[in-house]
Amino acid sequence: MRAAAAVDTMDSTTPTPSPAPTSSEAPISFEETGSAFATRSDAQLRKAYLLFSALNQPLLARIGIPLTSALLRARVPGVQLAIRHTVFEHFCGGETIQECQPAVEALGRHGVKSILDYSVEGEKSEAGFDATTRETLATVEWAAGHPHIPFSVFKVTGVARFGLLEKLNAREPLGQDEQAEWNRVRERVQSICQRAHDLGVRIFIDGEETWIQGVIDELAEQMMVRFNSQRAIVYNTYQMYRTAALPNLRAALERAEAGGYFFGAKLVRGAYMEKERRRASERGYADPIQPSKSRSDEDYDAALLLCLEHLDRMSLCVGTHNEASCMLLVRELARRGIGPGDERVYFSQLYGMSDNISFNLAKAGYNVAKYLPYGPVRAVMPYLIRRAQENSAIAGQGGREVGLIRRELARRRQPAALPAGTGAPGQRTVP
Numbered sequence: 001m002r003a004a005a006a007v008d009t010m011d012s013t014t015p016t017p018s019p020a021p022t023s024s025e026a027p028i029s030f031e032e033t034g035s036a037f038a039t040r041s042d043a044q045l046r047k048a049y050l051l052f053s054a055l056n057q058p059l060l061a062r063i064g065i066p067l068t069s070a071l072l073r074a075r076v077p078g079v080q081l082a083i084r085h086t087v088f089e090h091f092c093g094g095e096t097i098q099e100c101q102p103a104v105e106a107l108g109r110h111g112v113k114s115i116l117d118y119s120v121e122g123e124k125s126e127a128g129f130d131a132t133t134r135e136t137l138a139t140v141e142w143a144a145g146h147p148h149i150p151f152s153v154f155k156v157t158g159v160a161r162f163g164l165l166e167k168l169n170a171r172e173p174l175g176q177d178e179q180a181e182w183n184r185v186r187e188r189v190q191s192i193c194q195r196a197h198d199l200g201v202r203i204f205i206d207g208e209e210t211w212i213q214g215v216i217d218e219l220a221e222q223m224m225v226r227f228n229s230q231r232a233i234v235y236n237t238y239q240m241y242r243t244a245a246l247p248n249l250r251a252a253l254e255r256a257e258a259g260g261y262f263f264g265a266k267l268v269r270g271a272y273m274e275k276e277r278r279r280a281s282e283r284g285y286a287d288p289i290q291p292s293k294s295r296s297d298e299d300y301d302a303a304l305l306l307c308l309e310h311l312d313r314m315s316l317c318v319g320t321h322n323e324a325s326c327m328l329l330v331r332e333l334a335r336r337g338i339g340p341g342d343e344r345v346y347f348s349q350l351y352g353m354s355d356n357i358s359f360n361l362a363k364a365g366y367n368v369a370k371y372l373p374y375g376p377v378r379a380v381m382p383y384l385i386r387r388a389q390e391n392s393a394i395a396g397q398g399g400r401e402v403g404l405i406r407r408e409l410a411r412r413r414q415p416a417a418l419p420a421g422t423g424a425p426g427q428r429t430v431p
């Protein structure tokens with residue numbers, strides 16, 4: 001065990017991000033739309049084009065997103081069906097594990113793996129938390145032995161009351177009932193990680209709001225101590241838009257080195273920026289988010305390099321749609337002589353987004369797994385709203401998708417340019 005040495009070097013060698021390679025320097029390109037959209041028929045692409053174009057209209061996005069969720073809450077007839085055939089169909093695999101299978105198989109045929117993500121949020125009852133635990137266990141069991149599903153995932157708020165986590169995070173004392181409630185939460189988390197460990201399925205614990213994240217980090221670390229003695233089974237998430245994320249990651253890595261267990265990290269930028277800033281401003285505490293996008297980018301890439309430095313004791317998943325960060329990892333793997341198929345390193349994107357990254361990476365032999373969300377339409381609305389916002393004109397991602405789809409549709413109109421195995425005009429290429 002090289003704990004002491006590792007601690008020393010970590011303090012003195014904080015990596016600085018190097019500039020991301022340009023497409024011409026990198027061994028792969030994210031511009032190849034034929035591979036990117038190989039699983040999408042012309043009709044599906046046109047529908048996706050309309051969806052992203054609509055989200056890209058500032059007024060439509062600003063009014064349409066809250067209006068649609070209000071109409072759904074009011075149970076206005078037809079709204080649920082409309083959502084099912086638009087955003088839900090694009091960003092989710094289905095309502096059940098079984099309904100996700102065609103998507104899992106279609107992605108798998110192109111070397112892209114799946115992560116079944118039961119995306120039901122906002123559960124408040126003990127029965128609901130137990131049901132989410134059972135469903136998460138079902139995803140772990142489904143993944144075991146499935147060649148295209150390397151990971152499972154869950155959110156602690158899916159199995160615990162938000163207010164309880166908030167109280168624990170603030171170090172407020174718990175009453176007797178709350179202590180019993182907390183014990184049940186720990187049992188749920190432990191049962192999921194135990195099953196994942198026993199079946200050899202790696203498991204991600206998602207990152208959430210800063211005012212509950214401290215307690216999630218503690219839980220995740222306890223699970224790593226318990227289940228990561230042979231390899232990284234449990235992965236915690238680090239949201240690099242947080243000013244504290246890089247020091248937190250470094251400290252957690254040091255504790256893993258010292259404690260002799262393998263470390264698992266999923267790196268994301270973070271999905272709750274506006275909510276975080278609003279709360280900090282309303283309550284008058286320092287904004288926990290980086291002051292600018294470029295600072296989030298710098299810390300993201302620094303975290304990526306830090307993890308690569310310690311790959312002998314950890315596994316890494318980069319959950320991002322950022323081409324520069326993905327390209328940086330591609331180049332760093334090559335520079336360090338780490339093969340693209342090394343199981344310790346995964347790229348991950350969300351289903352329905354950045355297929356140009358996922359499919360081109362997989363084609364070049366890198367490990368790629370897409371989060372494949374599923375669950376009843378009404379229950380996955382918070383997830384869909386975050387995706388809609390992320391793809392709106394304000395965030396900019398939607399514009400990127402529109403451009404890529406437009407290019408692919410134009411390419412398909414030139415029959416001679418169609419390479420074998422890519423979507424043929426007017427034809428469904430997947431079941």
Ligand SMILES: Cc1cc2nc3c(=O)[nH]c(=O)nc-3n(C[C@H](O)[C@H](O)[C@H](O)COP(=O)(O)OP(=O)(O)OC[C@H]3O[C@@H](n4cnc5c(N)ncnc54)[C@H](O)[C@@H]3O)c2cc1C
Pocket residue numbers: 205206207208237239241268269270271272273289290291292293294296318319320321322348349350371390397
């Ligand atoms: C596989 C996967 C798993 C995920 N899991 C989680 C999770 O567990 N928890 C979670 O919170 N999110 C999660 N996400 C969502 C993720 O955080 C968002 O997709 C991500 O924020 C979008 O960033 P990006 O890295 O794709 O790249 P980009 O599109 O380059 O970056 C956008 C992000 O940069 C940051 N940013 C933008 N503007 C600013 C600014 N002015 N100042 C500071 N920062 C800024 C924000 O985080 C914003 O979302 C996951 C995403 C993926 C792909």
